[in-house]
Amino acid sequence: MVHSRPFAQLPRLPIVTTTYPAKRILCIEDDPEMIELIRLILERRGFTVDGADGGKAGLEALRASPPDLVLLDLMMPDMDGWDVYQKMKAAESTRHVPVIVVTASAQNIDREFGLHIAKVDDYIVKPFSPQDLLSSVDRVLGGARPGA
Secondary structure, eight states: OOOOOOGGGSOOOOOOOOOOOOOEEEEEESOHHHHHHHHHHHHTTTOEEEEEESHHHHHHHHHHSOOSEEEEOSOOSSSOHHHHHHHHHHSTTTTTSOEEEEESOOOHHHHHIIIIISOOSEEEESSOOHHHHHHHHHHHTTTOOTTO
């Protein structure tokens, strides 16, 4: 015989939640609106996003506190993105940080250079969809989204 009990009479079990520290992403970009767009997309998924206005500020931010991932624009007025990438990969404290190039340069030669010669972790062309950005970030960070 099965006895049914109302839910209110069931024993209350503690809710156990495990929190993971949010992955920190540094967006090195000279367009503040693009930084905000990227921040909006990624923070909704639990990432922490810091912005650096241009290459020089990006290198300073990298040295001060290396992030889990860098989103790097290539065409910036103060310092070329490839220069930032070279300096980043030459430094012991930042060479391990993965890089996704996010750029308006849609030329196939730039993409091939980035992925196959410079060995960036991924390459996204602007304009991009939120899903393209999220898929790339998830892929580069090993599929582990914060809180997952």
